Amino acid sequence: MxxxxxxxxxxxxxxxxELLVKIGFEGFTMNKLAKECKISVATLYIYYKDKDDLILQVAMEEAERMSNVMLEDFDPEASFEVGLKQQWKNRAKCMLENPITAxxxxxxxxxxxxxxxxGTIVNNFKLTLGKFMTNAINRGEINPMQLEVYWSVAFAPLYNLVRFHFEGRSIGGKPFILTDEALWGTFELVLKALKK
Amino acid sequence: MxxxxxxxxxxxxxxxxELLVKIGFEGFTMNKLAKECKISVATLYIYYKDKDDLILQVAMEEAERMSNVMLEDFDPEASFEVGLKQQWKNRAKCMLENPITAxxxxxxxxxxxxxxxxGTIVNNFKLTLGKFMTNAINRGEINPMQLEVYWSVAFAPLYNLVRFHFEGRSIGGKPFILTDEALWGTFELVLKALKK
DNA sequence: AATATAAATGAATATTCATTCATTTAATAA
DNA sequence: TTATTAAATGAATGAATATTCATTTATATT
Structure with a gap:
C-alpha cells in the first residue's frame, strides 16, 4: 500500500x-491549481470529489481552525474589558498570521x-460570544443591545482595519500598515463606545 | 436606423x-444572463465587448451612481455630529433602497x-471624506487619528449591520431586521466612540 | 525480495462557456 | 412607401474547463 x-x-x-485570493472565483480552475502545485490535475480528484467539494472542504477546515484559535484563552466569564481585549488580540493575531486564510x-x-x-461550523463559537455579551449586560458593564449591534460595534472596525492592511492602500493613496498603535488605539475607541 | x-x-x-449576487462569480455565465433577460446572448455582445467589459461597466456605473447619492446634502464643513449623521442617513438609505447594487x-x-x-471612481469621494475628518480634528471635535482608523470606527459598524440585514440571519438563528432604532442606536455608540 | 494496493500521473473525453456569424427585424430618414 | 442601417437573434464554433481513464509508481506488508 x-x-x-x-x-x-x-x-x-x-x-x-492562494490562487482564489489572487485571481478570484471568476478565474479559478482545477487545471491552474494543479499547475500551481506542480501535480497532475487527476490527483486533485483523488483528494476531492469535484471542484465544489474541494473549495468547500478547504473552507470548512480553515473556518474551523480559525474559529478555534479565536477562542484561545478566552473566558466568557471574564470582565467585559478583559474579555473584549482578549478577543481583539486573538482575532488580530489570527488574521495577521494567516493572511491568505483570512x-x-x-x-x-x-x-x-x-x-x-x-451554517455548520461557527455555531458554538457564536454561543460563547452571545454568553459573553449577556454576562456583560447582566453585570451592568454595558447597556442592553442586540447581539448584531454589539458585534458590529465591537468587531467590524477591527475587521475593517485588517482589510485596509491587506489591501495595502485603503482610502488614501499611501499604503496603510496596521501598527500596534493603530490597533489598540482603535480598541480604546470601541471600548469607549460600548462601556457604560 | x-x-x-x-x-x-x-x-x-x-x-x-441580480444574478451575480444570487449565484456568485463562480456560477455567472453570459448564457445564463441572456436567458434571465429573455434575450439572445449575441445581444449582450452588441452592448458590451466581452464578459469582463460587461461586469466592469456595470460596476463602474453603479459605483459612481451610489457614491453620488452618498454625498447628497453632505457638507464637509458641517459640524462633526451633523455631518456624520448625514453620512449615515445617506449610506443607510442608499444601501437599503438598492439592496442588489449594494x-x-x-x-x-x-x-x-x-x-x-x-481606482478610478471613488477618488473625489474620498477627498471629501478626508476633508470632513480633518475639519473635525482642527475644530477639536474629535482627536487626531489616521483616516483608516476613522473610517473603520465611523462606518464599518453601519456596513456590518446592513450586511446582517441582507443576510437575514447574521449571528443567531433568527432573522435580523435593521430597524431605525437599531440603526440610530448604533450611530449614538459610534458618536460616543469618536467625540472628544 | 515479491506482492498487493492505493497514489499519482499524462493523456484523453466530455461538457460548458465565451464569442462569432449569417440572417432577420424594426425603426428612422428619404 | 421604400431604402437604409443598426439592433436583435438562433444557431454555430471553438476554446476553456471539469472530469475520467488506462497506466505507471511508490510503499507498506508478507
Missing amino acids: RARDLNKVELVKQKAM QFLEQLRTSTYQEDVY | RARDLNKVELVKQKAM QFLEQLRTSTYQEDVY
Missing part, C-alpha cells in the same frame, strides 16, 4: 486558497459556499 | 447584478475587478 502524501494534500489546500474566508462570504460553511 | 432598446440595456444591467458592489471587493473600479 502506498500512503497518501500528506504534504501534497496540505500544499493543495494552501495553493487553492482573505479567503472573507471572499467566501459573498459566494454560494458561504451558507454551507457558516 | 433602428434605435437601441434602452429598457433592454437597463434590464441587462439589473439582471447581471451587495453586488460588496462582492466586487473580493474580486479581480475591484482594482479597476475603485
Whole structure:
C-alpha cells in the first residue's frame, strides 16, 4: 500500500486558497491549481470529489481552525474589558498570521459556499460570544443591545482595519500598515463606545 | 436606423447584478444572463465587448451612481455630529433602497475587478471624506487619528449591520431586521466612540 | 525480495462557456 | 412607401474547463 502524501494534500489546500485570493472565483480552475502545485490535475480528484467539494472542504477546515484559535484563552466569564481585549488580540493575531486564510474566508462570504460553511461550523463559537455579551449586560458593564449591534460595534472596525492592511492602500493613496498603535488605539475607541 | 432598446440595456444591467449576487462569480455565465433577460446572448455582445467589459461597466456605473447619492446634502464643513449623521442617513438609505447594487458592489471587493473600479471612481469621494475628518480634528471635535482608523470606527459598524440585514440571519438563528432604532442606536455608540 | 494496493500521473473525453456569424427585424430618414 | 442601417437573434464554433481513464509508481506488508 502506498500512503497518501500528506504534504501534497496540505500544499493543495494552501495553493487553492492562494490562487482564489489572487485571481478570484471568476478565474479559478482545477487545471491552474494543479499547475500551481506542480501535480497532475487527476490527483486533485483523488483528494476531492469535484471542484465544489474541494473549495468547500478547504473552507470548512480553515473556518474551523480559525474559529478555534479565536477562542484561545478566552473566558466568557471574564470582565467585559478583559474579555473584549482578549478577543481583539486573538482575532488580530489570527488574521495577521494567516493572511491568505483570512482573505479567503472573507471572499467566501459573498459566494454560494458561504451558507454551507457558516451554517455548520461557527455555531458554538457564536454561543460563547452571545454568553459573553449577556454576562456583560447582566453585570451592568454595558447597556442592553442586540447581539448584531454589539458585534458590529465591537468587531467590524477591527475587521475593517485588517482589510485596509491587506489591501495595502485603503482610502488614501499611501499604503496603510496596521501598527500596534493603530490597533489598540482603535480598541480604546470601541471600548469607549460600548462601556457604560 | 433602428434605435437601441434602452429598457433592454437597463434590464441587462439589473439582471447581471441580480444574478451575480444570487449565484456568485463562480456560477455567472453570459448564457445564463441572456436567458434571465429573455434575450439572445449575441445581444449582450452588441452592448458590451466581452464578459469582463460587461461586469466592469456595470460596476463602474453603479459605483459612481451610489457614491453620488452618498454625498447628497453632505457638507464637509458641517459640524462633526451633523455631518456624520448625514453620512449615515445617506449610506443607510442608499444601501437599503438598492439592496442588489449594494451587495453586488460588496462582492466586487473580493474580486479581480475591484482594482479597476475603485481606482478610478471613488477618488473625489474620498477627498471629501478626508476633508470632513480633518475639519473635525482642527475644530477639536474629535482627536487626531489616521483616516483608516476613522473610517473603520465611523462606518464599518453601519456596513456590518446592513450586511446582517441582507443576510437575514447574521449571528443567531433568527432573522435580523435593521430597524431605525437599531440603526440610530448604533450611530449614538459610534458618536460616543469618536467625540472628544 | 515479491506482492498487493492505493497514489499519482499524462493523456484523453466530455461538457460548458465565451464569442462569432449569417440572417432577420424594426425603426428612422428619404 | 421604400431604402437604409443598426439592433436583435438562433444557431454555430471553438476554446476553456471539469472530469475520467488506462497506466505507471511508490510503499507498506508478507
